[in-house]
Amino acid sequence: MALVMEPNDANFLGKVFGGTILSKIDLCGYATASRFAGTICVTASFDRVDFLEPIEVGELVTFVGHVSYAGRTSVEVTIEVYAENILQNIRRHTNTARVTMVAIRDNKPTPVPKLIFETREDKIRFLEGKLRRELRFKQREERQRIFDDYAQASDEELDRLLDRSSGA
Known part of the structure; x- marks a missing residue:
């Protein structure tokens, strides 16, 4: 997932608001887990999110998710976040997050495939x-x-x- 950060994404210091990044991490976690599970997945928890560097308005932010663990009905997705200053061609790793998603079918947790x-x-x-x-x-x-x-x-x-x- 890649998005350009806009002025509406800024916090009071002019950097990208952490809540914006958290919301996009959640979306990336959903997309990654749902693709793996083949069904809707909902957020069970954020294990942790490390904010390593601020992100500037105007930077291209890329969210890369992969399934790092699969249990019976849950999936842990690790998401790496990168900010890129397109004009200077500089890319930085800014965040790492781990999100646990639960697969849902008929409003109940449902088994997920084994991780290969x-x-x-x-x-x-x-x-x-x-x-x-x-x-x-x-x-x-x-x-x-x-x-x-x-x-x-x-x-x-x-x-x-x-x-x-x-x-x-």
């Missing part, structure tokens, strides 16, 4: 995606456990935790 590995890099990307998925679940469980501990803590325990976190 054509290269060594495909195998590595799949294993990395599988590990990211497992770590997300573990992190979610651990975070909820800690939040539950906070909710059940006494005011004195919360004050002790606050004192430790503020360096007092």
